[in-house]
Amino acid sequence: MxxxxxxxxxxxxxxxxxxxxxxxxxxxxxxxxxxxxxxxxxxxxxxxxxxxxxxxxxxxxxxxxxxxxxxxxxxxxxxxxxxxxxxxxxxxxxxxxxxxxxxxxxxxxxxxxxxxxxxxxxxxxxxxxxxxxxxxxxxxxxxxxAGERRGRGQAVGGDIDGLRAIARACPGTLTGDRDKALVLTGFNYASRSQDPAGLQTGDITLHSRGLVVAVLTGKTKHSVRNAKIRYADDPEICPVRAYTAYRARLVEERGKQWADPSTPAFVGIDRWGHITGGMGPDSVTRAIKRISARAEVPIAWTGHSLRIGLASVGRRKGKDSIAIADQGGWARHSRSMLGYMQVEDGWDDNASADLT
Known part of the structure; x- marks a missing residue:
């Protein structure tokens, strides 16, 4: 060796x-x-x-x-x-x-x-x-x-019913507020697990119409996209309200140092309520699995469920594919994004539909 x-x-x-x-x-x-x-x-x-x-x-x-x-x-x-x-x-x-x-x-x-x-x-x-x-x-x-299917296959995509269940299941604690903000904001900019883990407080800014999230994007050639997240009509699953409530509580309960732009946007919190620093990609993945399980979502979400969810739900709601790509940081006409959309398109935009 x-x-x-x-x-x-x-x-x-x-x-x-x-x-x-x-x-x-x-x-x-x-x-x-x-x-x-x-x-x-x-x-x-x-x-x-x-x-x-x-x-x-x-x-x-x-x-x-x-x-x-x-x-x-x-x-x-x-x-x-x-x-x-x-x-x-x-x-x-x-x-x-x-x-x-x-x-x-x-x-x-x-x-x-x-x-x-x-x-x-x-x-x-x-x-x-x-x-x-x-x-x-x-x-x-x-x-x-030979009939062998190996690997986990594509992760389940997040959806609006799941977001509501998650929002209702989050406890009234700092950890619960963080969990709700993590999922609701992540869904709205199609986050991968590493995206919220890499965000600093200064990367998320409040705008009169919502939030602007500066996300480091690209696997090999990095750039920053400014994903805009609007206030939701439904306050229960509004990502802007959830994030501002979480940040206000973090500063109020744990000190003004957490308002510094260089601090992690999403902090790790252990089971005793102690802040452990910034969340890493693995801890984000574990958190999303735990959060969805707590909400009894029928199929547990993974770290990629939020990303799939924006593409599939956006398509179902009639959003333009280019707008979805820009929001989620995909290349326009990305094969992976189109694959997520096909989950929805395959039923309505179907060559065999309405033939008989």
Whole structure:
């Protein structure tokens, strides 16, 4: 098993060889400056890589090392046969419990394992990786033909009845006020779990017509979209009233420091009522599951239910797809957004409807 120390040693050896080549070409001083520039580039790369990406790479590398140990293969070889065998092993028995992964999870682990191999100086050809991916897709088709359905499938979308049930089930505490604000605002700007986790108090501003939420958007190329959330006609599920009530109570009960624009917009609160700092993506996901379960929503919501909900309910209410895309931060005509809408469109906008 490759240790982090061995990986660092490999990188140091490779960097030293590169510096020596620079010194031969450009002189010692220039080589030193180029080495410093490389160090800065490494620091920038580490700074801008999202934490969840780092976690995924680390998890996938552990899957790869388990595979190599199980098959008696060297970790630092990314041959065609090893990669194809890797995907077959993942689908057959790759999980810790001996079950096979869902094809989508196996695809993620394959891509991340290749990244891990290349980071460790292993040459992995595009053709070999492509053959492994083709093998994965073919085996996934075989699973479907055999009647196997793996993975959780698409999360259930939030809806208006669910929002009302959640609003009524939230207790009259600071935690209850936070829960209500988290769900009602998240639904109205189609939040992912990481969106409210990344918001600061200064990112949500009150407007005469509602709230403006500055949401960091994009998985690779980041920008900020200003999602506008209007006052709702129904006060019970009004996101603006819920958020302002939660923030007012937070400052009143826990101190004026929470009014500072740099503090988390949504705070973590433990079962004893202590504030634990800002919520992270995982805690947002857990909170939404817990909140929906408390409200006895028929199918428990997940961290993605609010995002699906805006697209599907917006479509049902006749909202323009471009307006929905802009509000939720999707690319216009996004395939994922259109897929969420199809849940509604598939019944009314249906080629077989009204034929007989």
């Amino acid at each position: 490759t240790t982090e120390i061995e990986l660092v040693d490999h990188e140091l050896v490779a960097r030293q060889a590169l510096v020596e080549r620079w010194a031969e070409r450009h002189g010692v001083d220039a080589a030193r400056r180029l080495a410093e520039a490389e160090d800065l580039a490494d620091a920038v790369a580490a700074e801008i890589t999202p934490d969840n990406t780092v976690d995924t790479y680390a998890k996938s590398w552990r899957v790869w090392t388990r595979f190599c140990a199980a098959g008696g293969l060297p970790e630092l070889e990314g041959s065609r046969g090893a990669l194809v065998t890797f995907v077959a092993w993942m689908l057959r028995e790759g999980q810790q419990n001996g079950r096979g992964y869902a094809p989508s999870s196996a695809s993620t682990h394959l891509a991340a394992a290749v990244v891990g191999l290349r980071e460790r100086g292993v040459t992995v050809s595009g053709d070999d990786q492509a053959e492994a991916r083709a093998g994965l897709e073919g085996l996934a088709v075989k699973l479907l033909q």
